[in-house]
Amino acid sequence: MIDAIAKELRDNKRFLLTTHVNPDGDAIGSLGALALVLEGLGKQVVAYCQDEIPSFLRFLPYSERIVKEIPGPKRFDLAVVLDCGELDRIGNGAGVLQKVEKIIHIDHHSSSDDFGQLNLVRPECSSTAEILYEIFQAIPATVSLEAAENIYTAILTDTGSFRFANTTARALIIAAEMVTLGVLPEKIASQVYDSMSLERLQLLALSLKTLTLRSNGRLASMLVSRQMLAETNTTVMDTDGFVNYPRGISTVEMAIFFREIDSGKVNVSLRSRGRLNVAKFAHNHHGGGHHNAAAFRAEGSLNKVVQEVLAAAEEFIAGGPQ
Numbered sequence: 001m002i003d004a005i006a007k008e009l010r011d012n013k014r015f016l017l018t019t020h021v022n023p024d025g026d027a028i029g030s031l032g033a034l035a036l037v038l039e040g041l042g043k044q045v046v047a048y049c050q051d052e053i054p055s056f057l058r059f060l061p062y063s064e065r066i067v068k069e070i071p072g073p074k075r076f077d078l079a080v081v082l083d084c085g086e087l088d089r090i091g092n093g094a095g096v097l098q099k100v101e102k103i104i105h106i107d108h109h110s111s112s113d114d115f116g117q118l119n120l121v122r123p124e125c126s127s128t129a130e131i132l133y134e135i136f137q138a139i140p141a142t143v144s145l146e147a148a149e150n151i152y153t154a155i156l157t158d159t160g161s162f163r164f165a166n167t168t169a170r171a172l173i174i175a176a177e178m179v180t181l182g183v184l185p186e187k188i189a190s191q192v193y194d195s196m197s198l199e200r201l202q203l204l205a206l207s208l209k210t211l212t213l214r215s216n217g218r219l220a221s222m223l224v225s226r227q228m229l230a231e232t233n234t235t236v237m238d239t240d241g242f243v244n245y246p247r248g249i250s251t252v253e254m255a256i257f258f259r260e261i262d263s264g265k266v267n268v269s270l271r272s273r274g275r276l277n278v279a280k281f282a283h284n285h286h287g288g289g290h291h292n293a294a295a296f297r298a299e300g301s302l303n304k305v306v307q308e309v310l311a312a313a314e315e316f317i318a319g320g321p322q
């Protein structure tokens with residue numbers, strides 16, 4: 001499959017690249033890395049993401065060229081969907097994409113649909129960028145420093161700074177290769193982690209007050225409401241990574257972070273340590289993700305969603321490893 005995809009990338013000319021709504025470091029890093037490598041091969045590329053690039057990723061080369069509308073009418077030979085388990089997670093661009101004759105789907109989410117003509121879904125990989133790097137070697141294509149910064153950042157963020165269970169030897173080897181190409185880990189870490197605004201810190205302070213423990217300390221939860229965002233003049237993007245605070249408590253096996261995105265709509269992020277499979281919990285609620293990191297969207301008031309989900313999570317934990 002790697003070789004088949006490498007051949008398609010070599011043989012075609014006009015590419016549409018896209019990723020999921022609410023993009024993270026792997027989404028934007030994979031988009032940027034593939035766009036830069038394809039341009040290096042003389043291809044025409046449009047990289048699309050429906051939502052705003054989070055501020056901590058805006059230092060990434062190419063990120064400023066990612067478009068929020070697919071320019072039209074434009075014909076593409078090929079679309080590549082990155083880090084995105086279901087086609088409708090692309091958002092508004094999904095319609096345009098379905099008109100492209102051939103779709104290549106590259107992902108590492110265990111719940112991925114096979115919506116492409118070519119599907120390369122490898123849940124054992126740390127990140128989508130890790131899979132891309134293997135494809136770049138198969139083309140074979142030169143990885144510039146700019147592309148390397150994108151790949152490194154994608155692996156760094158998807159492994160939680162090389163801390164999560166997906167921090168494999170292979171993830172570390174690729175990261176090391178990116179450093180060999182000139183990536184400066186200190187520079188990337190400082191851009192990604194030390195670029196917090198005062199407002200975001202104030203939002204975190206409010207959110208931490210909502211931290212609660214259940215199931216004898218095995219379940220922790222925290223929330224951010226629309227009102228907290230208004231009070232601190234922040235947006236939902238400022239909540240990125242907040243889920244790691246409840247997750248960091250020593251007794252916690254499952255952490256849940258609720259954020260109210262609109263009235264009546266709540267985003268629920270799940271993290272686990274060890275054997276609890278939160279992808280399964282997310283799947284029960286029409287979401288998806290990985291064994292230790294997953295998410296879903298729920299309808300209803302924040303209060304109601306919090307109560308129902310926490311009750312379900314207590315039962316889930318009592319059921320033991322899934």
Ligand SMILES: [Mn+2]
Pocket residue numbers: 026027083108126127128158
């Ligand atoms: Mn990813």
